[in-house]
Amino acid sequence: METPAVHHGAMFDTSELVINMGPQHPSTHGVLRVVLRLDGEKVVDADVVIGYLHRGIEKLSENRNWTQIILLTDRMDYVAAATNNVGYCETVEKLMSIEVPRRARYIRTIMCELQRIASHCLWIGTHAMDIGAMTVFLYAFRERELILDLFEEMCGARLTYNSMRIGGLPLDLPPGWDKKVLQFCSIMDTKIDEYEELLTHNRIWLERTKGIGVISGADAVALGLSGPPLRGSGVPRDVRKDEPYAAYEEMQFDVPIGTAGDTYDRYLVRLEEFRQSLRIIRQATDGLPEGPIVGKVPRLIKPPAGETYHAIESPKGELGYFIVSDGKSTNPYRFRVRPPSFCNLQGLRPLIKGHLIADVVALIGSLDVVLGEVDR
Amino acid sequence: MIDHFVIPLVKILVVLNATLVAVTYMVLLERKVIAWAQSRLGPMRVGPYGILQPVADAIKLMIKEDITPVRADKWVFTAAPIISMVPALIVYAVIPFGPEVTIFGRKVALYITDVNVGLLYIVSVASVGVYGIILGGYASNSKFPLLASLRASAQLISYEVAVTLTLVSVILMAGSLSMVSIVRAQESSHLWYAFVQPLAFGIFIIGGLAETNRAPFDLPEAEQELTGGFHTEYSGMRFALFFLAEYANMIVVSSVATTLFLGGWLRPFPNVAMLGFLDFIPAWIWFLVKSFVFLYVFIWIRATLPRYRYDQLMRLGWKVLIPLAIANLVVTGIVKVLLL
Amino acid sequence: MAEDPKTPEPPAGPAAPAGPKAPGAEAAAAKPPAAKAAAPPAGPPDPPPPADMAVPSFIKTLEAAVPGSVAQVSYYLGDWTVIVPVTHLLEAARHLCDAADAGFDFCSDVTAIDWPPRAEGRFDVVYCLYSTRHRHRVRLKVKVGDVQPVPSVTGIWLAADWLEREVYDMFGVNVTGHPDRRRILMPDDWQGFPQRKDYPLEGPGELLMENPLDWLRLRQAREQADIE
Numbered sequence: 001m002e003t004p005a006v007h008h009g010a011m012f013d014t015s016e017l018v019i020n021m022g023p024q025h026p027s028t029h030g031v032l033r034v035v036l037r038l039d040g041e042k043v044v045d046a047d048v049v050i051g052y053l054h055r056g057i058e059k060l061s062e063n064r065n066w067t068q069i070i071l072l073t074d075r076m077d078y079v080a081a082a083t084n085n086v087g088y089c090e091t092v093e094k095l096m097s098i099e100v101p102r103r104a105r106y107i108r109t110i111m112c113e114l115q116r117i118a119s120h121c122l123w124i125g126t127h128a129m130d131i132g133a134m135t136v137f138l139y140a141f142r143e144r145e146l147i148l149d150l151f152e153e154m155c156g157a158r159l160t161y162n163s164m165r166i167g168g169l170p171l172d173l174p175p176g177w178d179k180k181v182l183q184f185c186s187i188m189d190t191k192i193d194e195y196e197e198l199l200t201h202n203r204i205w206l207e208r209t210k211g212i213g214v215i216s217g218a219d220a221v222a223l224g225l226s227g228p229p230l231r232g233s234g235v236p237r238d239v240r241k242d243e244p245y246a247a248y249e250e251m252q253f254d255v256p257i258g259t260a261g262d263t264y265d266r267y268l269v270r271l272e273e274f275r276q277s278l279r280i281i282r283q284a285t286d287g288l289p290e291g292p293i294v295g296k297v298p299r300l301i302k303p304p305a306g307e308t309y310h311a312i313e314s315p316k317g318e319l320g321y322f323i324v325s326d327g328k329s330t331n332p333y334r335f336r337v338r339p340p341s342f343c344n345l346q347g348l349r350p351l352i353k354g355h356l357i358a359d360v361v362a363l364i365g366s367l368d369v370v371l372g373e374v375d376r
Numbered sequence: 377m378i379d380h381f382v383i384p385l386v387k388i389l390v391v392l393n394a395t396l397v398a399v400t401y402m403v404l405l406e407r408k409v410i411a412w413a414q415s416r417l418g419p420m421r422v423g424p425y426g427i428l429q430p431v432a433d434a435i436k437l438m439i440k441e442d443i444t445p446v447r448a449d450k451w452v453f454t455a456a457p458i459i460s461m462v463p464a465l466i467v468y469a470v471i472p473f474g475p476e477v478t479i480f481g482r483k484v485a486l487y488i489t490d491v492n493v494g495l496l497y498i499v500s501v502a503s504v505g506v507y508g509i510i511l512g513g514y515a516s517n518s519k520f521p522l523l524a525s526l527r528a529s530a531q532l533i534s535y536e537v538a539v540t541l542t543l544v545s546v547i548l549m550a551g552s553l554s555m556v557s558i559v560r561a562q563e564s565s566h567l568w569y570a571f572v573q574p575l576a577f578g579i580f581i582i583g584g585l586a587e588t589n590r591a592p593f594d595l596p597e598a599e600q601e602l603t604g605g606f607h608t609e610y611s612g613m614r615f616a617l618f619f620l621a622e623y624a625n626m627i628v629v630s631s632v633a634t635t636l637f638l639g640g641w642l643r644p645f646p647n648v649a650m651l652g653f654l655d656f657i658p659a660w661i662w663f664l665v666k667s668f669v670f671l672y673v674f675i676w677i678r679a680t681l682p683r684y685r686y687d688q689l690m691r692l693g694w695k696v697l698i699p700l701a702i703a704n705l706v707v708t709g710i711v712k713v714l715l716l
Numbered sequence: 717m718a719e720d721p722k723t724p725e726p727p728a729g730p731a732a733p734a735g736p737k738a739p740g741a742e743a744a745a746a747k748p749p750a751a752k753a754a755a756p757p758a759g760p761p762d763p764p765p766p767a768d769m770a771v772p773s774f775i776k777t778l779e780a781a782v783p784g785s786v787a788q789v790s791y792y793l794g795d796w797t798v799i800v801p802v803t804h805l806l807e808a809a810r811h812l813c814d815a816a817d818a819g820f821d822f823c824s825d826v827t828a829i830d831w832p833p834r835a836e837g838r839f840d841v842v843y844c845l846y847s848t849r850h851r852h853r854v855r856l857k858v859k860v861g862d863v864q865p866v867p868s869v870t871g872i873w874l875a876a877d878w879l880e881r882e883v884y885d886m887f888g889v890n891v892t893g894h895p896d897r898r899r900i901l902m903p904d905d906w907q908g909f910p911q912r913k914d915y916p917l918e919g920p921g922e923l924l925m926e927n928p929l930d931w932l933r934l935r936q937a938r939e940q941a942d943i944e
Binding site: 041128131132133134135137138139142198199202204205207208356358359 | 415680683687
Binding site: 050051054056058059060062063094095097218221222223224225235237242243305306307308309311318320322324327333334336338342343345346375376 | 792
């Protein structure tokens with residue numbers, strides 16, 4: 001991989017055109033900059049420039065105590081904030097060997113799966129809108145509103161929830177919340193069929209997504225892709241199945257795997273994940289056990305010295321936390337997030353070569369990146 | 377004197393004003409229909425149910441600052457939107473809204489004129505509209521609008537071939553280029569040409585969408601495209617003219633489709649006496665209703681379908697539509713010869 | 717929770733509740749003490765595996781295949797960590813990726829930790845690996861100094877590309893052999909390495925300007941100089 005020459009002075013190379021898909025662009029899903037080198041309409045090379053949303057969350061965390069960091073984790077993948085919370089809390093619980101009560105684990109599972117649906121709703125809306133089907137955007141956000149309403153009842157916020165604590169949850173569910181969740185599930189089932197009707201067998205959609213950004217399973221693993229981009233290429237890797245956390249061991253669900261590794265397969269994988277998430281939510285809500293919602297947590301959280309890595313399956317892929325504690329201070333010594341969008345976005349450059357400009361937005365949409373997570 | 381001067385003038389004024397009002401209200405119609413398709417309401421604030429929205433839009437565009445890029449070619453820059461808009465309006469000279477009616481004792485034809493090469497006139501004038509796009513991109517003196525305008529004009533020219541071929545099939549059926557004769561031919565053959573020439577009808581609709589840069593063929597002007605389209609450097613009234621020219625072209629395509637394929641001003645089943653009670657509805661209302669159906673379908677398609685990539689678009693035009701249109705033409709010709 | 721670690725540092729008496737602590741003498745020479753006057757930690761505890769836990773086979777084969785690569789094996793809360801000297805890093809990584817019983821084809825994460833007072837190299841570069849075939853994890857650690865070169869593992873796992881760029885950007889770890897070693901999160905011409913422990917949280921003070929216009933002028937001057 002050679003560095004593309006991004007000269008500020010060279011305006012017109014003889015045969016190649018350098019176009020900047022700038023940080024402000026309607027379809028880069030955030031402040032992402034892609035410098036494309038084009039030969040006519042074909043992309044010869046793409047330099048992905050990130051860092052526009054870098055807020056230094058990792059360094060900030062070294063100056064916050066363990067509970068305050070939950071707030072910061074919200075802001076990374078702000079589309080699916082509860083997932084970040086869950087991942088962080090689980091890592092610290094692993095570090096402190098705290099056992100989370102069963103009810104809390106079930107509720108965490110429900111929230112993670114609701115977040116998965118919300119995140120995929122946003123994904124399908126923006127992906128379809130980038131390719132031109134603007135109605136799906138409005139439909140998907142209508143469903144996302146239902147989920148955000150559920151979360152607002154439970155946590156008080158719509159986007160950044162701060163909804164977990166180390167050892168469990170801060171508050172129990174409001175009464176009647178699980179009935180509302182089940183109602184939502186039945187509504188959502190019909191809506192997924194609506195999206196399918198609009199897109200899955202649509203001739204234009206097929207032409208725009210089939211064969212775009214094909215990557216084989218072995219290449220995807222080597223590139224570090226995770227989540228639907230990896231599963232779309234046929235690799236059966238899902239942290240929920242391989243290294244279960246929260247209540248996933250007790251849930252029955254399937255993990256959709258694609259075959260061709262192109263944008264269309266990633267689309268189908270995520271669409272099926274909608275349905276599987278609904279399945280998990282129904283199981284968890286029906287079987288919600290009674291009990292405490294916080295485990296035995298000391299007043300002052302000071303994990304013993306040591307380091308650990310714990311990964312969960314966020315809607316974007318494998319979200320990992322590598323936390324080092326030095327045992328004496330109330331702040332972590334090192335707080336590292338392994339953002340799935342960061343590693344997936346690496347794949348943009350090798351995948352886009354040879355495609356046309358109009359495919360760049362389709363590919364970015366299919367990798368489903370959230371810049372808050374990429375830049376932290 | 378009155379027949380040759382005043383009445384055509386009045387007709388021109390009526391048609392021109394109606395068209396301009398219709399074009400501005402097309403903007404509102406599109407926003408409303410797309411909003412309803414997306415389960416929301418659309419503009420609701422200005423006037424009851426948002427009816428005065430076009431007035432607000434027009435005022436906004438007129439009082440916007442008039443920006444001309446520094447090194448742009450000033451005259452061409454100003455002329456390009458006009459060149460885009462004018463052909464869309466003057467096509468209305470030959471579109472028949474209705475047959476001859478009697479108003480205040482005078483026989484007045486509900487069309488401005490009936491040139492006996494009406495269809496040829498329409499096609500040639502509509503081709504001039506492509507100039508506006510090319511000149512708009514060229515005059516902006518910026519590489520992105522230039523490239524985008526060339527792509528847009530290439531798309532328009534390719535689909536014009538397919539559309540013109542379908543029109544030739546219709547001409548073969550009707551035996552005349554004059555718009556009024558085509559409607560009369562549909563009347564006398566008791567069948568709208570949409571049923572006789574379904575393939576030509578389909579190709580005309582698809583080609584019409586591509587001609588007017590409408591979804592799913594609107595890649596050259598979509599915001600997701602890197603280049604902002606040929607109208608990047610335009611703002612204010614000039615941008616409004618480009619914008620309105622697109623809607624005016626859409627209405628032209630709808631009107632031509634109505635005339636050629638849906639029987640123009642004819643009511644459904646004009647020869648069936650039992651439905652004679654429908655005769656109280658004036659012919660021009662039928663014409664407007666049918667045009668409106670087309671416009672609604674165009675907007676509906678925009679709300680629903682994703683857009684084609686540029687190379688797929690060109691492939692569709694050249695490799696699919698043109699051979700089909702030629703085949704249709706050949707078959708029509710053979711059938712005409714054999715049946716005569 | 718932690719047993720006495722076999723860290724190379726000379727352990728002085730423990731100075732705080734849990735875990736090994738840095739020697740008091742070193743602390744005085746190192747960075748100014750925190751609010752509680754506690755000494756900065758001198759390194760990760762890296763506890764060895766308990767006696768009844770068998771070392772996994774792939775570590776044994778790694779030791780056999782690449783002699784000298786396994787400097788230390790650590791086990792903590794279910795995770796195995798192998799500490800490897802920098803010189804053997806590439807071979808050990810290649811073995812772990814290719815060997816049949818290891819099969820670590822997925823590089824989850826590459827990150828670094830800064831232990832400033834440590835004598836033998838302040839940075840811990842950690843490679844978190846996962847095997848999709850056997851579904852097990854391992855962490856590979858190397859200890860490097862300020863400018864000590866670390867070979868890049870992008871030849872083995874392409875995933876390490878941006879991850880190593882971030883390690884370089886944030887810590888200044890001298891990654892050699894990287895195909896595209898540029899800053900990734902910070903602007904390209906940034907000076908300093910933000911996540912080092914001696915870098916202030918508020919950012920480099922002298923560049924804080926009173927007025928955003930000054931900053932803009934400075935940048936314009938720099939761009940002018942670039943063009944000329």
